[in-house]
Amino acid sequence: MIELYHWEPVSHSARVLICLQEIGVDYKSHYVDLLEFEQFAKEFMAVNPFAQVPVLKVNDVILTESSLINEYLAETYPDAGLAATDSLGWYGTIIWSKYIDYNLSSSLATLGCLKYLAPMLNERDSGELKDAINAIPVAERQPGWQMAADNAYGDEQVGHAERKTELAINRMEGILADSDWLVGDSYSIADIDTFAMIVSLQDVASEIVNRDAAPNTFEWLDRIADRPAVKAALATNTKHETGKAFVPGPEHSRWG
Amino acid sequence: MPELYHWEPNANSGKPIIALIEKGVKFESRYTDLLEFDQHKPDYLAINPNGTIPTLVHGNNVLAESTEMGEYIDAEFSGPPLRPEKPEERWRMRWWGKFFDGYFGPSLSMIGWSIFIGPSVRDKDPEELKRNIDRIPLKERRDAWRMAIYNTFTDEALAESRRRVLRGIEIFENALGERPYFAGDSYSLADINGFCMAYALPIMQAEFVNQEKTPNLIDWLRRIYSRPAITETFKLGRTPMAARADEVRELIGGGGQ
Numbered sequence: 001m002i003e004l005y006h007w008e009p010v011s012h013s014a015r016v017l018i019c020l021q022e023i024g025v026d027y028k029s030h031y032v033d034l035l036e037f038e039q040f041a042k043e044f045m046a047v048n049p050f051a052q053v054p055v056l057k058v059n060d061v062i063l064t065e066s067s068l069i070n071e072y073l074a075e076t077y078p079d080a081g082l083a084a085t086d087s088l089g090w091y092g093t094i095i096w097s098k099y100i101d102y103n104l105s106s107s108l109a110t111l112g113c114l115k116y117l118a119p120m121l122n123e124r125d126s127g128e129l130k131d132a133i134n135a136i137p138v139a140e141r142q143p144g145w146q147m148a149a150d151n152a153y154g155d156e157q158v159g160h161a162e163r164k165t166e167l168a169i170n171r172m173e174g175i176l177a178d179s180d181w182l183v184g185d186s187y188s189i190a191d192i193d194t195f196a197m198i199v200s201l202q203d204v205a206s207e208i209v210n211r212d213a214a215p216n217t218f219e220w221l222d223r224i225a226d227r228p229a230v231k232a233a234l235a236t237n238t239k240h241e242t243g244k245a246f247v248p249g250p251e252h253s254r255w256g
Numbered sequence: 257m258p259e260l261y262h263w264e265p266n267a268n269s270g271k272p273i274i275a276l277i278e279k280g281v282k283f284e285s286r287y288t289d290l291l292e293f294d295q296h297k298p299d300y301l302a303i304n305p306n307g308t309i310p311t312l313v314h315g316n317n318v319l320a321e322s323t324e325m326g327e328y329i330d331a332e333f334s335g336p337p338l339r340p341e342k343p344e345e346r347w348r349m350r351w352w353g354k355f356f357d358g359y360f361g362p363s364l365s366m367i368g369w370s371i372f373i374g375p376s377v378r379d380k381d382p383e384e385l386k387r388n389i390d391r392i393p394l395k396e397r398r399d400a401w402r403m404a405i406y407n408t409f410t411d412e413a414l415a416e417s418r419r420r421v422l423r424g425i426e427i428f429e430n431a432l433g434e435r436p437y438f439a440g441d442s443y444s445l446a447d448i449n450g451f452c453m454a455y456a457l458p459i460m461q462a463e464f465v466n467q468e469k470t471p472n473l474i475d476w477l478r479r480i481y482s483r484p485a486i487t488e489t490f491k492l493g494r495t496p497m498a499a500r501a502d503e504v505r506e507l508i509g510g511g512g513q
Contacts, residue, residue: 058344061344063344063347064351065350065351065354068347068350068351068354069347071347071350072343072344072346072347075343075346076343086331087327087328087331087332088317088328090327090328090331091319091321091324091325091327091328094324094327094350095321095324098321098323098324102358139419250358253362253396254362254363254366254413254416254417255362255363255365255366255369255400255417
């Protein structure tokens with residue numbers, strides 16, 4: 001049996017929700033409410049000690065990290081044709097997803113939290129929130145939440161996220177000028193992994209990600225958004241409007 | 257014949273060197289001296305515009321991501337497989353790759369750059385150093401070189417890096433208690449990548465990595481050190497970094513010479 005622990009269909013959770021829909025495999029859904037800190041609860045940390053969603057559970061095997069889960073799914077369901085199988089094509093697919101992981105994931109988290117999470121947290125009781133953040137059992141994760149709680153995003157932080165987004169968009173514009181898809185000549189997990197970020201960046205980084213500045217990227221975005229599997233995945237939202245809820249994500253690289 | 261541009265058989269450069277030798281692939285070794293900024297010179301930038309090491313050139317294919325390069329090498333060349341058959345073990349191999357590259361490696365690297373790379377180049381002519389830094393294509397790499405050369409690491413950043421290295425060691429020790437190799441029952445790219453980061457830990461972090469405190473990690477290191485490909489790999493080293501391998505072998509009693 002396949003089970004998926006996930007949050008709203010945004011960023012990392014969206015990647016795997018889309019991939020499962022594309023493959024057409026049935027799964028049991030476990031909604032983990034990240035805004036209620038359920039990812040840090042004992043029950044969930046027994047599933048993933050790193051306290052992150054999504055988690056794919058296949059029988060008794062636990063798989064984490066959204067881009068690696070999608071690589072697993074692409075390899076396990078080759079008939080879905082979601083990744084190139086030749087050596088160079090596979091290399092191109094996995095380095096692209098890694099590039100997005102290191103550059104767009106953390107940028108989207110910063111910009112998404114600035115726009116949606118910080119105002120949400122502002123309405124909560126500050127004492128309770130502080131206690132909850134101090135009780136986060138994974139040390140690396142406290143600063144991100146603290147920053148959102150204090151709405152302390154500085155120019156440097158936001159500028160860094162915007163610069164990374166702009167660099168990625170410029171790269172995509174170049175690639176998509178000559179090709180319909182990011183890697184090779186067909187739709188792949190590289191497109192899924194990137195779409196899950198860009199679909200939200202057009203909202204939270206609209207100065208950079210817009211139809212005038214990035215026409216090729218928008219045509220690509222439209223092509224993907226039209227897919228029935230993608231529509232179905234984005235419609236699995238539970239407590240929030242799709243694309244309007246974010247949590248602190250992976251930190252920006254600490255060392256070159 | 258594939259050409260590999262690499263520096264010391266260490267960290268990122270070590271990964272494809274070991275993978276190629278394990279597969280029995282003959283390749284042209286192009287030693288690229290990081291301490292002379294060879295990787296930022298025009299000839300090299302013409303091959304890899306990002307100015308990072310290593311770069312693998314195979315026919316028309318140019319590959320510059322060291323972890324994923326291993327998958328290409330394994331898929332492209334015959335020889336013993338370096339990726340497990342089972343999909344979940346492949347996932348686990350990649351999970352470790354991500355953990356090494358995203359968590360453990362950067363922290364260990366920050367410490368390494370503060371104690372080795374920075375001091376190794378600091379005595380060069382300041383104007384020349386500045387010119388060398390200005391030529392680096394990636395902003396993140398420019399920032400890293402400046403920090404190493406001018407020693408502007410903050411105490412907090414170094415302390416956090418040390419904390420993560422120790423946390424990483426704890427995670428390695430637990431994982432290697434569950435299975436003999438990082439991905440499962442067989443040696444894979446995860447072990448190659450892990451070894452490139454961990455091979456000197458018994459002397460660099462002697463207080464925390466030793467027979468008594470981390471028996472699983474030491475046993476695993478012994479198993480990897482005993483592989484003939486590892487002995488071949490360290491022959492490509494030219495600095496005292498590679499000599500640490502002999503010191504570790506002497507200390508933990510690993511095979512090979």
